[in-house]
Amino acid sequence: MVTYKKRYNDSTQVACIMVAIMTPKLGRHYEGYWSYEMNKDLMEKYHKQARQEKYEVVKSTIDNMMKEGEPISSHVQRMQRYMDRLIKLNVNFDQELEINIMLNSCTSYYDQFMLTYHLNNNETTLSQLHNLLRTTEVGMN
Structure with a gap:
């Protein structure tokens, strides 16, 4: 009792x-x-509503390509907001996938950077990648 x-x-x-x-x-x-x-x-x-929101955020994240002439920082920050939203919606993905999505969304100006990045096979965080991309952007200007 x-x-x-x-x-x-x-x-x-x-x-x-x-x-x-x-x-x-x-x-x-x-x-x-x-x-x-x-x-x-x-x-x-609310399950259906959350599922729909997850779909829309995933789609926006994948479809979000960097625009020509757009500063890399604003693009990375926008992509980071999508990633943060996905985490809040319990969409789990590892940092490697997050970085691959980020790199895939960059313009062709960053192709050489991506090749070098993958050849070096360095483990980086998203903030470290952001710094590397900013350095590359400064070097291209």
Whole structure:
């Protein structure tokens, strides 16, 4: 009986916390629901919407090509915002894929850089890649 009361109290606390962090309108709708019921209902309501958003962000990320004459920093920052959004949507990918997507989105002016980058086979972070691309951009001007 003690275990049941503890679990009942824990479940009630979780449900209260869930309702408390919702918008007032949504919170009023879920008053009286158990946390499991709330979670199930929210998943049913918002799963399709999240899937559609993931699709649109992935598509935008892949379709986002650097424009001729665009500074590399603004392009990298825009791509980074897409990557950050994907992470928030629980789209998991490793840093190597992130860098490959970034390199693929650059204009043909960076072809020699990409060849050298891949030949050197260096492990870099996205910020290190950004610095390398900026240095290359300065050298091309």
